[in-house]
Amino acid sequence: MPVTVVRLNLVDPDATPRGLSERYRAALEMAAFADERGLSTLQTEEHHGSPDNWLPAPLAFAGTLLGATRRITVTVSALIAPLYDPLRLAEDLAVLDLASGGRLITVAGIGYRPEEYEAQGKEWKRRGALQDEALETLLAAWTGEPFEHRGRTVRITPRPYTRPHPPLLIGGSSQAAARRAARLGLPFFPSAHLPELEAYYHARLAEYGTEGWCLMPPAATPLLHVSEDPDRAWARYGGHLLYEARRYASWQHGTVRSAVRSRAEDVAALRQEGVYRIVTPEECVALAAAGGETASLVLHPLCGGMPVEEGWESLRLFAERVLPRLKD
Template structure:
């Protein structure tokens, strides 16, 4: 299944508010152009306090919302959101609303832990707690999206609205460490390493067997809930075994997303297409995998 990607980080050293405004609006034009020509996904990310104006949070989700408003079918992949810097309940709500606004399945969230301690300091979050906070975030998202009450930090909470995509919006675990691979396997979520790392994939496969979970790559969902009147072009990740409730008979919290006739996708389902050239309004613009120029 070929996948094409246009990446926007909106970096612009020495930017002015006027030039950044023009850059953001040009990115939306390019997203609409890409959507009309069958490009699979727009990719964006999260950073903080960068001198070159690297796209900050919550802007990846604000930007995703703007892309959805300007397009009809292209996905937006946030790769990666720095999970420990976010309030888990608030993030669950934001993603659920975007899933509803986009018609289901178009927002793909890759949750990582980042690599810059200064971003944690800026948000007053302890760097050494990032692993525990990431575990809490992922587990909370999966429970929150059921729409049912659950225990959270010593109290009972319920998150609304429920997202459209079944059993939940596309969620992947990002990272290039054994801890990240182990986390993905334990939760039964797809794993999204930053590079092709066969030894890490082998480790993840071993942990899947250890935890008794099944996880595959992520793909664009195909069907919606039965109670919706939205067009049947996006929506559902079938549960394990082709039927039953999410996680039925499994120890993991996450689903095993599949596509088409139920065949699992590769865990690296979003290879980047470097130097994607887009022509519009008589000018050639280029969105590469490092910068939008």
């Protein structure tokens, strides 16, 4: 069966605190619904200082998702690891791993917005060194044994549930990210379909004598909204999809690569482009069939401030009209 993902980043450019609280609680209810219906994964992410309330605290939110569910995996993709104190990050991830029985997957990225580093008092030019320190600290801390950290001997407890350590992947679109993953013997998750980077990663594994694997995104990874009437949904809600597409694209410059990067300037162009798609249940099933064994269906029910009731309609249609056919 295809991987089925519910993406939750809680963006809402017009929300009041009360409205945003209601959106968060709706997201938890959607998570429980997805868990009961047998979807694969809940995915959340991290961005700071965005005027549209983009989620800045993925581990806190992941904890609430894990508490609201029993079986489904929760993936943070991606955690901007250099922005965290490495020892506290090791503790937080160990506790979430224990409390969830190993259901949290963390994709550690380096980020691509200098303003996020500035706001957190971190040096943008040192992001590579900070990432190395964070990852090396996590791996040492999770052994439960004393180790040297910044000139002193420390020990982190409790040890995580998952052995040898909680699920941890390295994300990115650069050779430096692939090389770092290979050196540490960690799985690599490119941020876009980049076969040449996968080849580079495997070559570095051989060079370092380490073992790992690459989780390559498909060539197309559209964000999906399910509707009985796509024309009507585009007319009423296309602006929400466009808002998020434009905001996300505005952060990506230079060599940054993303599987869901849009270049659309208006709703009509966004619909034609296909990065964000509103599909009928039947079209959603066809997308899964076309993707074959590597198919991944990413639902985005609260995209760009989408009304909660419309998000619920999309999720229910998927659960009732798409998911049973995928299981068959």
